[in-house]
Amino acid sequence: MKHRTTLVLGVALIGLGLAGMTAVWLLGSPAAPSAPRGGFASLGQQIYFTGADAAGPIPRAGGPSHMASARACVGCHGATGTGGSFGMMRNFEVPDIRYSALTSPHPEDDPPTPAWTDADIARAIRDGVEPNGESLDAFMPRWDMTDDDMNAVIAYLKELG
Numbered sequence: 001m002k003h004r005t006t007l008v009l010g011v012a013l014i015g016l017g018l019a020g021m022t023a024v025w026l027l028g029s030p031a032a033p034s035a036p037r038g039g040f041a042s043l044g045q046q047i048y049f050t051g052a053d054a055a056g057p058i059p060r061a062g063g064p065s066h067m068a069s070a071r072a073c074v075g076c077h078g079a080t081g082t083g084g085s086f087g088m089m090r091n092f093e094v095p096d097i098r099y100s101a102l103t104s105p106h107p108e109d110d111p112p113t114p115a116w117t118d119a120d121i122a123r124a125i126r127d128g129v130e131p132n133g134e135s136l137d138a139f140m141p142r143w144d145m146t147d148d149d150m151n152a153v154i155a156y157l158k159e160l161g
């Protein structure tokens with residue numbers, strides 16, 4: 001009898017735990033910084049996460065054609081901007097595009113990478129050209145964005161670090 005009561009109590013507690021977990025799952029994890037829902041804090045953040053501004057999706061060329069329309073910056077460079085290895089059929093090295101990373105020189109690279117200016121960053125995003133004149137891989141889309149959008153995106157890259 002005593003064992004039975006303990007068992008019932010145990011099952012009840014497990015049930016309570018599961019209900020609690022379900023409730024947390026239904027309500028969503030609290031304040032996940034990587035996935036802002038609803039309103040964005042800035043235009044730059046909105047573009048980074050959606051690839052669209054108030055006028056709609058920003059026109060772009062290149063990128064992985066079958067999913068080019070779906071991917072915003074976050075889809076490749078990640079929520080923190082740090083990039084990483086990405087891809088299923090082919091592996092891509094996606095660079096760290098936090099402002100601090102782009103604007104610090106890398107003398108250890110061969111050839112050495114200079115510190116990028118805002119104009120360099122804009123050229124890479126719009127035309128896919130690096131400061132040294134080399135083309136970025138076509139996997140990085142070329143974004144036909146307005147100056148306002150570009151300024152907002154660069155401001156957001158600063159926020160990322």
Ligand code: HEC
Nearest residue numbers: 063064071072073076092093094095097124136137139140
């Ligand atoms: C489909 C994947 C993809 C998307 C979407 C994407 N990028 Fe990229 N991006 C890349 C890859 C891959 C590279 C590196 C290409 C190379 O090294 O040749 C890159 C390079 C860059 C670079 C140059 C950095 C460096 O060190 O060479 C910048 C700046 C950049 N991306 C910004 C952005 C921004 C801003 C957005 C959104 C508006 C964006 N990217 C969207 C994949 C992507």
